[in-house]
Amino acid sequence: MRDNEIAAAWHGLAACDRCGIRDLVLFADLTNEDFSTFHMPIEDIWVPPGAALFQPGQEALALYTVREGLFKLEQYLPDGSHRIVNLMAEGDVLGLEVTVSPVHEHAAIALQPSKVCRIPRGTVARLSPKLHRQLMAKWHQAMQRSHQCARDLSTGSARQKVARLFLTLAPPTVERCRLFAREDVGALLSITPQTASRTIAEFKRQKLVREVALNVFQRDIAALQAIAIETGPAA
Amino acid sequence: MRDNEIAAAWHGLAACDRCGIRDLVLFADLTNEDFSTFHMPIEDIWVPPGAALFQPGQEALALYTVREGLFKLEQYLPDGSHRIVNLMAEGDVLGLEVTVSPVHEHAAIALQPSKVCRIPRGTVARLSPKLHRQLMAKWHQAMQRSHQCARDLSTGSARQKVARLFLTLAPPTVERCRLFAREDVGALLSITPQTASRTIAEFKRQKLVREVALNVFQRDIAALQAIAIETGPAA
């Protein structure tokens, strides 16, 4: 099993008041006074690919702001197989359900080398009124991502889905993007790892992407966009 | 086009303090005193199938608690086609984004004869602190539904997806359930209306469901569950 439960490596206590992406995160509305008033044991954590922040059924002790990298949210089907129901990237918050549910209902697993801030549920509960706006905004953001997955990554041919995935993995202004295991690509797009591999290989032959390093791709944005919206045989 | 924008029929002002499903709704935490303090122009609305509560791009003026019936949340793809990204049923809240976004980003369209409470954004904003807990709970609920769609209705063969849809449409304790247009079934399950029709016809022949009235089905729960989890040709 690739998705081992390696305890993520602890890095150090965060200095929230000097956070580089503070306008993106849950604490955006807090004042410097707020930071000095509360003792906040926020941890800064590096998470290697394959490591889980939490597993389904596990007690919800904290939520996590993604500072760098990419996570998958998995749920398990009655037959034991699993399905990726959401992707979470920089600025997204994992485990928002700590505010309303005692346990996590999915697994959060890093797909790339990632960095997160761990915020204990107690801290969130205490700051809750002050975080109201941002918590709403983060729920909204999580919904948008979820709908994006349903919309872009579950519709159309394998070609289209893979093209949309490449376009999703980084903003159009960035040339390179990191991919992940073919099995995960499959679970995300509802295709088999073989079809994922074949389609990516075809994209490489057609120069739509170029693998500059292992699982690091240079993208031809315009060409990929054309594929993403192309309609069946009528085209 | 079936999804006409018929203005939903106004029914009357709601008596929130005597609401039959008050423990399910946004106002669960409000006291009777709260109700008498605020003037709340909450409307009780009947919505016929096919009518839209709102459309993408439209200004977000209110949110809606579903009291009866079923709604689809649709988003549109660049090529003009659409995809159902979520289903919302009794107790769910449509348009939670009014708290954070100026416009709606999807269409909310009734699939069945439905009843909703319309709560203006101003009312929500004013009561916001008191609703904090319930708003969180409703976001969570909406996320769960969204993930359920991704998990159950986008995975596996057409047979499995249709079986899971039948199981989703009503709790196992209820025998009958209402279905909707084949086109919507298709948009929800990422299959064509033809395949939806064929699969449902096959279920009827196999006595897995029985159509007691137009689009009202009696279900063999156990048999459907068996199909929902059956694994490929290895079965």
Next chain:
DNA sequence: CGGGAGCTTGAGGAGGATCAAATCATGTGG
């Protein structure tokens, strides 16, 4: 009755799944 929209059913073909084998990356122990 006739028209229209949605539903059903049929035949054929394409795309993706499945099974299986070869190649490539990574880490381990000699």
Next chain:
DNA sequence: CCACATGATTTGATCCTCCTCAAGCTCCCG
């Protein structure tokens, strides 16, 4: 440092599901 084992990836061949195109059918409404 190299040989080997392990697991992921790639590729191939075959089969089956589902899409496509198309025709006939049902239900509803004037």
